[in-house]
Amino acid sequence: MTTGAEDSLTTLETNKPLSESVLWRAQRSYFERVGIDAWRDATVPHYVTCNPALAHAMAQVVLGFLRDCNAGEARAGSEPFHVLELGAGSGRFAFLFLRALAELREVMGWSHVPIRYVMSDFTESNLRFWRAHPALRPFVTAGLLDFALVDVERMDGTLELLESKTMLGAGSLERPLTVIANYVFDGVAQDAFFIEKGQLSECLFTVATETPELDLSAANVLTRLRLASSRRAVHPDYYPEPELNGLLRGYTDRLDGGSVLFPAPALRCLEKLSALSSGSLFLLSADKGHLDEASLALEVDPQVTVHGSFSLPVNYHAFQQWFLRKGGEHICADHRQSSLVVAAFILGAPARGMPEARLAYHLAFNGPSPDGFFRLRQGLEAHYEMLEFEQLLAHVRLSRYDARILGDCLPAFSQKxxxxxxxxxxxxAQAIGRAWANYFHIGESRDLAFAFAACLYQLGESASALALFEESLVLYGEDPRTLWNLAMCLFALGRPEDAARALVKAGESFPLLHAHIGLLPKTG
Structure with missing residues (x-):
């Protein structure tokens, strides 16, 4: 997707407000067409919001808020606290969050308080993938996990829970609703305005393409679109909702020069979600964007990032002001978060306040934080081989046993x-076991089960290696290299007949294996 116009282009639409642009239809078509493949092949970035460090930090904050709410109740209710994840995507964050939540609840002696986590998205194929995923089924069986089809841009005020067959509407929940939204609001329809010398103008977009009769559901369609923008003066009373117009008027009065992205559809969705619990809402969100008003004025035009889908920076300052105007509160970091903004917003805070939520956020995001660790990892990963064993192991532990990070460190461990x-x-060996427990398979080409198994075999942990080579066969199908290595484990465990059968099977697929002794690598 590029800006500018050319005479040879076919115009798809002219001078449309950003929120009404054909771009969003193309965006929806992309996710409906590719489903989980958007994350499977890493076309859509998701690692920074789908790792154990962030999941654990967010679980601490959510649990702190729930404990604040529970402490203010006259008696413990039987209704579960509901935690709704918008745009759950690959499902990896939900899996890691639920694992972290279970760990924290056990440590704190809080396992008796009912909690229901609800994964949601607007594409039905994603829901089918999650509901069939073996790593999520234990949470469903335990009554901890449910699923719902939720469209942020078209939220109708109801929530149908598919596993429990429950329909939630306005006032259905006695306890406050918690909402998690990671890398969601950057891909939801927004409006764009430009402010100069007290005049508010809406940014209008013309979309064209070099491809006549372009199919919006076609692959890579967003890369074939060309954007041109213009401006039109408008009155700050732009929306039907007075509270949204109040925010626009505030920007018009205070800013002088610069564009403002305005998340009206997202705020409308939050309004309807808060109605489920009679106006109480706790939002915890992570995304790229701006929290302070001063940084908004630095943007001249909206910055569009294309990665299979496309995304825009989130105006978290608008969220903050919207919550404050409704008598709410917000919690944010005491420093600039460079790679990922994580902020909390509250409507209808418990009467006793939120000491536990605030403390949890402070400990998770104002000191050593997932954002800081992510930046540190970027600097370290090219130099893992220079680290000592204990330094490498400390890095893995600080990641909260991130399977991807341990996989990246394996060559350096092997050298030692x-x-x-x-x-x-x-x-x-223990670190490998804990990292594997955090692995959520979505079908990436990298076979971590194989890599971890090979390392365990080198460590003399043949039984553990065998289990992961078998897991590799389940996840990636029969491969002669995996079968051969599995046979090596079986020989080491004193099971020669089983080993022989595996070798025969491997040799049938790849006769040259008969000349090989020892483990085989899997590099392609």
């Missing part, structure tokens, strides 16, 4: 394998 003490070998 012959010099490891017995205690170090045990520690590495």
């Amino acid at each position: 394998m012959t010099t490891l003490s017995a205690q170090e070998r045990v520690a590495l």
Whole structure:
């Protein structure tokens, strides 16, 4: 997607407000067409919001808020606290969050309080994928997880929970609703305005293409669109909702020069979600965007990022002001968050305040934080081989046993394998086990089960290696290299007949294996 216009282009629409642009139809078509593949092949970035460090930090904050609410109740209710994740995408964050929540509740002795986590998205194919995923089924069976079809841009004020077969409407929930929205609002329809010398103008967009009769559901359609923008003076009373117009008027009065993205559809969705619990809402959101008003004026035109889909920076300042105008509160970091803004917003805070939620946020995001760790990892990952064993292991532990990070560290660990003490070998094997427990499979080409199994075999952990080579066969199908390595584990475990059968099967697929002794790598 590029800006500018050319005479040879076919115009799809002319001078449309951003929220009404054909871009959003193309965006929806993309996600409906590709489903989980959007994350499977990493076309749509998601790692920064789908890792154990962020999931654990957010679980601490949510649990803090729920404990604040529970402490203010005259008696413990039987209704569960509902935690709704908008745009759950690959499902990986939900899996990691639920694991972290279970760990924290056990440590705190809070497992008796009912909580229901609801994964949602607007594409039915994503819901089918989650409901069939074996890693999520235990949470469903335990009554901790449900699913719902939720369209942020077209929210009608109801929530149908598919597993419990429950329909929620206005006032259905006695307890406050918690909403998690990671990398969601940057891909939801927004409006764009430009302010100069007290005059508010809406930004209008003309969309054209070099491809006549372009199918909006076609692959890579967003890369074939060309944008041109213009401006039209408008009155600050732009929307039907007075509270939205109040926000626009505030920007018009205070800013002088610069564009403002305005998340009207997202705010309308939050209004309807808050009605489910009679106006009480706790929003915890992570995305790229702006929290302070001063940074809004630095943008001359909306900055569009294309990655299979497309995204825009989130105007979190508008969220903050919207909550404040409704008597709400917000919690944000005491420093600039460079890679990911994480902020909390509250309507109808408990009467006793929110000491536990505020403390949890402070500990999770104002000190050593997922954002800081992400930046540190970017600097370290090219130099893992230079780190000592204990430094590498500390890095993995600080990531809260991130399977991807451990996978990246494996070559450096392998270089040190012959010099490891017995205690170090045990520690590495334990780290692999904990990282694998955090792995949520969505079908990426990288076979971490195979890589972890090979390392465990080198550590002398043949039984654990065998289990992961078997897992590799389940996830990626029969591969002669996996079968051969599985046979090596079986030989080491004193099961020669089973090993022989695996070798025969491997040799039938790849006869040259008969000349190989030892483990085989899987590099392609």
